[in-house]
Amino acid sequence: MSITQQYLLDTYRAHRLGEPPVPAPGANDWQVVRELREYRRFSAVVAGRPARGRIRLALRRWLRPHSSC
Template sequence: MSITQHYLLDTYRAQQHGEPAPPAPGAHDWQVAREWRDHRQFRAVVAGRPARGRIRQALGRWLRQWARSTC
């Protein structure tokens, strides 16, 4: 059963029981992504690492090292 079919079945059942319809699939994806990012930043701070820009810093170190090795 696909997600769409499951959603339609849940909507039908809710309508039959007089309950509100469930949220559509993907309706809260951005909220979940934001919460995941916030949690990841929180864990970084608790561990004593910088909360932002870690990937950029790592890429900068890698590029500087690569530039030194090619010269």
């Protein structure tokens, strides 16, 4: 059974039972992505790491030639 068929079946059952309709598949995907990003930023701050720009900072350190050599 595909996700669309399952959604239609759940919607039909909810309608027959007088319950509120179920959300469409993928309706909250971007909200989940935003919440995950915020959680990772929060975890970084709690752990004492910078919350933003960590990848750029790491790449800059890795790509910058060492002047002490």
